[in-house]
Amino acid sequence: MSAVLNAWPFVIAAYGIALGATAALFGLSLVALRRAETRADALDRKGKS
Amino acid sequence: MHRFANPARFVRLARPLTAWFGAFGIVLVAIAAVGGLALTPPDYLQGDTVRIMYIHIPSAWLGMAGWGGIAAASFAQLVWRHPLAHVAARACAVPGAVYAAICLITGSIWGRPTWGTWWEWDGRLTSMLVLFFLYLAYIALAQAAGREEGGQRIAAIFGLVGAINLPIIHFSVLWWRTLHQGESIGLTGSTIDSRMAWPIPIAVIGFSLIFLSVVLMRMRTLLAEAKVEARMRRMTAS
Numbered sequence: 161m162s163a164v165l166n167a168w169p170f171v172i173a174a175y176g177i178a179l180g181a182t183a184a185l186f187g188l189s190l191v192a193l194r195r196a197e198t199r200a201d202a203l204d205r206k207g208k209s
Numbered sequence: 210m211h212r213f214a215n216p217a218r219f220v221r222l223a224r225p226l227t228a229w230f231g232a233f234g235i236v237l238v239a240i241a242a243v244g245g246l247a248l249t250p251p252d253y254l255q256g257d258t259v260r261i262m263y264i265h266i267p268s269a270w271l272g273m274a275g276w277g278g279i280a281a282a283s284f285a286q287l288v289w290r291h292p293l294a295h296v297a298a299r300a301c302a303v304p305g306a307v308y309a310a311i312c313l314i315t316g317s318i319w320g321r322p323t324w325g326t327w328w329e330w331d332g333r334l335t336s337m338l339v340l341f342f343l344y345l346a347y348i349a350l351a352q353a354a355g356r357e358e359g360g361q362r363i364a365a366i367f368g369l370v371g372a373i374n375l376p377i378i379h380f381s382v383l384w385w386r387t388l389h390q391g392e393s394i395g396l397t398g399s400t401i402d403s404r405m406a407w408p409i410p411i412a413v414i415g416f417s418l419i420f421l422s423v424v425l426m427r428m429r430t431l432l433a434e435a436k437v438e439a440r441m442r443r444m445t446a447s
Contacts, residue, residue: 165322167257174315175242178264182238182419185307186231189426196433203440 214292216432223425231422237415244408252405261319263408266394267416268311272340273375274417275305276368278424279347280375283368286361293428295361296435298368299351300427304420306344313337324388332385336378343371356435 245263252259278301286294316334317327328334350367354360382391393400394409401409 167251167255167260167322170258170318170322171246171260174261174318175246175264177314177318178268178311179238179242181307181311182416185304185423186419189304189423189430193426193430193433196430196437200433200436200440203437207440 216293216436219293220429220432223429227422227425227429230418230425234415234418234420234422237411238419239415241408241412241415244411249405249408255323258319258322259405261315263412265312265315265319266409267413268308268315269337270413271416271420272305272309272312272337273378275301275308275420276340276343276371276375279305279368280372283365286365287369295351295365296428296431297424298365299431300424302344302348302351303427304423306341306348308416308420309337309341309344313341320388329388331388332381333378333389336374336381340374340378343374347371356438 241263245260249260251257279298282294282298282301285291286298313334316337320329321327347364347367351361351364354364382389394406399406399409
């Protein structure tokens with residue numbers, strides 16, 4: 161079957177989706193965390209002052 | 210376990226772990242990707258398409274482990290009323306759904322050159338698709354529940370009941386012998402040649418560490434949002 165279909169486009173697509181989705185999940189979670197903790201810290205400072 | 214019931218104590222511990230898990234996970238996934246793409250030999254029958262295995266197996270494991278995390282946290286919520294349990298269960302849901310989706314998509318891409326089809330209503334494929342839909346339902350339920358205790362309990366019960374699907378996925382290849390291959394990696398060994406198998410544990414550990422790092426980030430996000438919400442409520446009341 162590998163003689164009929166070139167395997168590499170399938171392999172590259174699979175790796176691209178898996179690694180891309182993992183990077184997006186990690187990056188978006190990090191951005192959401194930074195945003196939420198910055199907001200909480202700002203309110204903490206406001207409460208103390 | 211109740212030592213970490215205090216959110217401030219949990220965040221102090223989670224902060225360095227998030228970074229370490231993320232960094233080690235990225236390094237291990239990079240090693241496994243290089244190994245899987247360039248250092249392992251092609252399969253005698255499948256050729257180079259077998260390289261999809263190095264990302265398909267970890268995503269299948271994490272799709273199932275994510276729901277295992279939801280079920281364990283739901284149990285802790287219902288039985289011990291652990292204050293962080295609902296946060297932990299919610300934090301597992303989105304990454305679990307992402308890896309269940311990656312498993313389905315990479316499996317479909319692997320299936321086209323190997324089986325000659327993108328999709329088949331085979332026991333393993335269908336039960337994995339059911340798991341993905343369970344994740345979507347849990348995310349909607351937990352989101353709707355918000356901070357209301359009754360709603361959180363319903364989400365926890367759903368998390369426990371949904372775990373019934375995990376043994377169905379695991380044993381599906383034995384119960385319905387259709388298209389998906391049988392078990393090739395068990396607790397006692399593997400039927401995969403060692404020259405091809407070595408990147409698999411590295412990939413599984415690497416992706417698992419990234420998953421844990423994401424879960425910790427999401428838990429910290431939910432706790433920070435709850436803190437902001439409580440502070441705003443107090444400010445409005447005073």
